[in-house]
Amino acid sequence: MLNTVQTNSPPQSALADSDSVPDIVRLEGVGKVFPATRKSSAVTALSSIDLSAPKGSITAIIGRSGAGKSTLIRLVNGLERPSSGRVLVDGEDIAQLPEDRLRHIRRSIGMIFQHFNLLSSRTVFDNIALPLEIGGMARKEIAERVTPLLELVGLADKRDRYPAELSGGQKQRVGIARALATRPKLLLSDEATSALDPETTQSVLELLKRINSELGLTILLITHEMEVVKSIADNVAVIDGGKIVERGSTFDVFTHPQHHTTKVLLSGVPGMQLPAYAQAHLSQERREGAEVVLRIVFSGPHATDPVLSRLTGELGVSLNILGGAVDEIAGKPFGTLFVSFLADEARLERVRSTLAGLNLTTEVLGYVA
Amino acid sequence: MSPEIAWLIVRATIQTLHMVAVAAVIGSIIGVPLGVFLATSEKGELFEAPITNKVLGAIVNAARSTPFIILVVAIIPFTRLVAGTSIGTTAAIVPLTIATIPFVARLVEASIREVDPGLIETARSMGATPMQIVLKVLLAEARPGITLALTLTIVSLIGYSAMVGAVGGGGLGDLGIRYGYQRFMPEVMLAVVVVLIVLVQIVQSIGDGLARRFDKRQRSR
Numbered sequence: 217m218l219n220t221v222q223t224n225s226p227p228q229s230a231l232a233d234s235d236s237v238p239d240i241v242r243l244e245g246v247g248k249v250f251p252a253t254r255k256s257s258a259v260t261a262l263s264s265i266d267l268s269a270p271k272g273s274i275t276a277i278i279g280r281s282g283a284g285k286s287t288l289i290r291l292v293n294g295l296e297r298p299s300s301g302r303v304l305v306d307g308e309d310i311a312q313l314p315e316d317r318l319r320h321i322r323r324s325i326g327m328i329f330q331h332f333n334l335l336s337s338r339t340v341f342d343n344i345a346l347p348l349e350i351g352g353m354a355r356k357e358i359a360e361r362v363t364p365l366l367e368l369v370g371l372a373d374k375r376d377r378y379p380a381e382l383s384g385g386q387k388q389r390v391g392i393a394r395a396l397a398t399r400p401k402l403l404l405s406d407e408a409t410s411a412l413d414p415e416t417t418q419s420v421l422e423l424l425k426r427i428n429s430e431l432g433l434t435i436l437l438i439t440h441e442m443e444v445v446k447s448i449a450d451n452v453a454v455i456d457g458g459k460i461v462e463r464g465s466t467f468d469v470f471t472h473p474q475h476h477t478t479k480v481l482l483s484g485v486p487g488m489q490l491p492a493y494a495q496a497h498l499s500q501e502r503r504e505g506a507e508v509v510l511r512i513v514f515s516g517p518h519a520t521d522p523v524l525s526r527l528t529g530e531l532g533v534s535l536n537i538l539g540g541a542v543d544e545i546a547g548k549p550f551g552t553l554f555v556s557f558l559a560d561e562a563r564l565e566r567v568r569s570t571l572a573g574l575n576l577t578t579e580v581l582g583y584v585a
Numbered sequence: 586m587s588p589e590i591a592w593l594i595v596r597a598t599i600q601t602l603h604m605v606a607v608a609a610v611i612g613s614i615i616g617v618p619l620g621v622f623l624a625t626s627e628k629g630e631l632f633e634a635p636i637t638n639k640v641l642g643a644i645v646n647a648a649r650s651t652p653f654i655i656l657v658v659a660i661i662p663f664t665r666l667v668a669g670t671s672i673g674t675t676a677a678i679v680p681l682t683i684a685t686i687p688f689v690a691r692l693v694e695a696s697i698r699e700v701d702p703g704l705i706e707t708a709r710s711m712g713a714t715p716m717q718i719v720l721k722v723l724l725a726e727a728r729p730g731i732t733l734a735l736t737l738t739i740v741s742l743i744g745y746s747a748m749v750g751a752v753g754g755g756g757l758g759d760l761g762i763r764y765g766y767q768r769f770m771p772e773v774m775l776a777v778v779v780v781l782i783v784l785v786q787i788v789q790s791i792g793d794g795l796a797r798r799f800d801k802r803q804r805s806r
Contacts, residue, residue: 323711335725347711349721
């Protein structure tokens with residue numbers, strides 16, 4: 217099944233300085249300090265942030281709450297101003313712009329929110345029309361713009377309903393249509409799926425993905441859910457304590473997480489961690505007669521090779537499968553398998569080198585009796 | 586009840602309606618913007634002006650803590666300046682309006698502060714000017730609350746207007762005191778009270794109805 221999945225390459229590995237694709241957003245050495253008030257001392261929300269979102273890509277910033285991601289995304293449309301560094305949007309440094317210029321630029325940046333932020337007093341149609349009214353568009357032109365957007369997000373039959381009459385997923389669709397109304401070059405998503413149930417989350421993510429590919433719209437999103445990153449992001453930056461601790465293509469970060477925070481965030485994703493029942497018996501000490509526990513990571517073209525039969529057949533190892541998962545990350549097949557088997561050092565080395573020969577990564581997690 | 590007395594009641598009702606209507610309209614024209622300003626001018630807000638906010642807030646508090654009957658006599662020189670006279674229905678409108686402004690302002694401020702700050706941020710993210718945020722977001726979203734606030738204001742004004750007999754303002758309250766109490770005509774007192782009850786009921790029903798129609802937050806139709 218896996219080999220039917222297209223492995224379309226995502227826009228270039230993004231967060232690193234690279235190549236021909238221009239960046240819609242580029243943050244250079246950005247810091248943000250909230251000055252001391254009578255009640256609290258100064259707070260450093262962000263420090264020396266470098267980040268870029270190439271045109272046409274979906275870039276995710278993930279972190280736990282309080283990591284600074286909300287502040288970070290608000291820097292991009294000037295709702296917050298940085299204390300230091302440059303915030304380039306389509307090549308223009310918006311950090312120093314006066315408010316009226318900034319307002320103009322904001323009209324070319326759409327934004328969607330965790331709690332949708334729809335006006336309860338306006339119908340679906342009028343909510344989508346709001347940014348166009350603000351931009352001073354004529355009533356007739358507004359109708360021509362809004363109607364196809366209602367179609368795009370699948371809410372044509374709800375145009376005269378009020379937000380209170382809609383489900384969470386429908387409200388977010390209105391939010392997305394509203395964000396697209398001004399035909400922005402950038403869409404900012406502030407935890408857009410965090411208030412939705414898993415099923416609705418998937419449908420909203422699919423809509424975002426479709427918008428990204430059909431309209432070529434650049435999307436910068438923040439989230440605390442790895443599932444969101446896994447489903448739609450081309451690139452990811454992990455933020456912790458106001459700093460970016462890891463970044464790269466989603467596939468690389470998921471398959472080979474480096475930083476502790478990344479690993480913790482990934483632990484909730486199926487197949488990233490040894491199942492709890494096995495974890496409980498795991499020990500780092502090697503005792504007589506203990507089985508070694510190995511994590512095998514399948515990725516890329518070898519994800520579909522019949523690896524297990526080779527191990528048992530050619531090397532004569534009898535494997536215990538403890539857990540595992542096969543999944544798709546950023547459109548590429550990816551699998552992990554946790555196995556245990558009885559082996560001495562020499563045999564373990566043979567197994568690992570065989571697997572390494574197939575370009576599979578292995579990691580010894582410990583031993584179980 | 587004699588036709589003369591009936592005519593007195595009709596005339597007093599018209600006087601009350603006249604005073605209440607003019608005071609409510611002028612009071613709201615000044616009070617609503619003042620309330621919006623009070624709700625949006627603290628530190629970090631849309632029209633940040635913390636000092637002006639504090640000063641206006643203090644004036645509003647002072648005006649609201651002055652008993653109405655004292656306000657009526659205390660501002661007589663000002664009333665004469667504005668109305669050209671210090672007695673009569675027209676003169677009574679001045680203190681009524683002065684009392685209405687801070688009343689409306691505080692109620693409108695409370696309604697505006699009920700609006701989700703996330704909506705202000707959303708409008709800012711769309712590139713809205715502060716004025717657009719007030720008109721398209723704050724006032725629109727607070728409309729049910731402001732409608733109820735103005736209803737409450739009119740009901741209170743009907744009560745206050747009973748006190749302007751002190752400056753010869755006329756109206757239902759004045760009639761009730763002079764005829765019902767001082768001339769021992771309980772049937773006039775009763776008639777005045779009934780008319781006032783009916784007036785308040787009508788105002789409240791209209792206000793509630795409008796507020797319900799403006800409020801799209803809960804209902805599904």
